[in-house]
Amino acid sequence: MHNPIRSIHRxxxxxPPVIWVRLFGELLTSLSSAMIAPFLVLYLSEKIGSSISMTMIVIGLQPLSEIVITIVAGGITDRFRRKPVMVIALSLQAVAMLGMAWADSMLAFALLYLLNGAGRSxxxxxxxxxxxxxxxxxxxxxxxxxLNTAHSIGAAIGPLVGVIIYQFDPALAFLFTAISLFLYTIAVLWKIPNTELPQHTDTVAADQPATGSFQAYRPALAIMMLSLPVSLFYAQxxxxxxLHLKNTLPNYLQTLALLISVKGILLLCFEFLLVKWTQHLNPRLLIAGSYLCFFVVALGYGFLDSAPALIALQVLLVIGESIGITQLLAFVTRISPVSMRGRYFAITGxxxxxxxxxxxYLGSLVLLHFGGAMxxxxxxxxxxxxxxxINAYLRSKEKAFPLEQEG
Structure with a gap:
């Protein structure tokens, strides 16, 4: 007879334990960050008294600064042991969030926001x-x-909790996030094993470029460039x-909320299962197939004006996100030299x-002049x-980086 408790234990x-520590931390931090996201603009404009334009500038500073910080951070992760760097990164975020809870000026908030971005990067x-x-x-x-499933749980619950907290005291959301990050830091210190300092290996193929040369980074740069279509789609x-749905649907706010909820629920229920069900398929086909899923969803967003049809598209969106993005991250681990993994993940991200x-910004120009369909x-x-x-590129790399299947 099937024993569910034994199956869960198995x-x-x-x-390994590192996965469950990471799951605990990702659940806490995604929940707390999802609490902040829905009301951040309102908080800055209403509580701190900033103009909308200044608020947008501050919010836009983080992704711009993270491009530079992430590249530098990738090099740091490869020069020091991973665990101390993780502890420092989480501590920076925790201190920044703690400061945001009491920040009373836009300058102070902007500096703390950048510090939080540095920790994330x-x-x-x-x-x-x-x-x-x-x-x-x-x-x-x-x-x-x-890990993505844990993130989805927090993303699904966080906004609802955030709305309640915002009505009571918005600063509590930053305080809760700081506490979550401190707990995550303690869990990392207590339970996550330290790894050896990444070493450059001498047993390298004769035709493999030396670590530190531009040739050594070409695979990471290629993956970064080839991933831009997906992140551009998500940015839109x-x-x-x-804005597009506002012009095409009568009840666009309710539809947007429903799309977010449906996607979160589907990811929570099926992301891990989709990865397990497709683990024996060729990753190249899964990654290229995910681009095709996003292609269909993008066309649907452009031309469909029915809420049920848009909701049905979320199924295809979740399939593409589950089988594509996770496989792409797994591929990066296969192509990255041990002594350059931090830099590879930094560059590709x-x-x-x-x-x-x-x-x-670029999308808004097209939207204003030619419409959302275009x-x-x-x-x-x-x-x-x-x-x-990306299908052609991954095909050229299959022999050099063979797949190991789970199970």
């Missing part, structure tokens, strides 16, 4: 590099899927899609900051070209 035992590449150091290659995609869905810095048609065309290009 599942927990199949992953440091933590993301080092935590991914640490995961690659401690998790078997065959489990990498499912490990990233588990996070900003200009709201900057496509999000580039798209979120430039994408909304904007999302252009995004869809870029995704289609991106699917073909």
């Amino acid at each position: 599942f927990i035992q199949s992953y 440091l933590f993301i590449p080092v935590s991914r590099a640490h995961l690659a150091d401690t998790i078997a290659s065959a489990q990498m995609a499912s490990a990233f899927a588990l 869905t996070e900003t200009n899609l709201q 900057t496509h999000w900051d580039i798209s979120r810095s430039l994408g909304p 904007l999302f048609t252009i995004v869809a065309a870029i995704l289609l070209v991106g699917a073909w290009t």
Whole structure:
């Protein structure tokens, strides 16, 4: 007879403790950050007394600064042990959030906001590099899927809690986030093992470029460039899609809230399962297929004006996000030299900051002059070209970086 308790125990035992510590931390931090996001603009304009334009400038500073900080942070993660860097990164974020709870001027908030961005830029590449150091290659995609699931739980619950807190005292959200980050730091210190200092290996193929040369970074730069269509698509869905739906749907606010909720629930229920169900398929086809999923969703956003149809598109969006982004992260762990993992994750991750810095503004120009249908048609065309290009690139790398399957 099937014993669910034994199955759960067996599942927990199949992953090392580092995964469960990370899950605990990601759940706490995603919950707290999702509490802040919905009311950050209101908080800055109403409580601190900033103008809307100044508020937008401050909010836009973080992704721009993170592009530079992330590259520097990637080098730091490869020169020092991963665990101390993770502790420092989380501590920087915790101190910044604690300061934001009592910041009473725009300048103070802006400096603390940048400090928080510096901590995030440091933590993301080092935590991914640490995961690659401690998790078997065959489990990498499912490990990233588990972390994303924890993030989805926090993202689904956080905004509801945030609305309640904002009505009572908005500063409590920053305080709760600071406490969450301090707890995460304690968990990392207590339970996460330290890894050896990344060393340059002498057993390198004769035709492999030396570490530190431009050739050594070419795969990371290629993945970063080839990922831009996906992050550009997300940059539009996070900003200009709201304006487009406002012009095409009568109850656009309710539809937007419903789209976010449906996506969160679907990710929570199916992301890990989708990764497990597709783990024996070729990652190249999964990644290229995810671009095609985003292509269809972009066209749907451009031309559909029915709420049920837009909600149905969320299924395709979740499939693409689950099978594509996790497999791409797993691929980065396979192509990155051990002594350069932090830099590889830093470089490949900057496509999000580039798209979120430039994408909304450029997209708004197209939206204002040609309409939302044209904007999302252009995004869809870029995704289609991106699917073909990344498929060709990954095909050329399959023999050099063979896949290890889980199970």
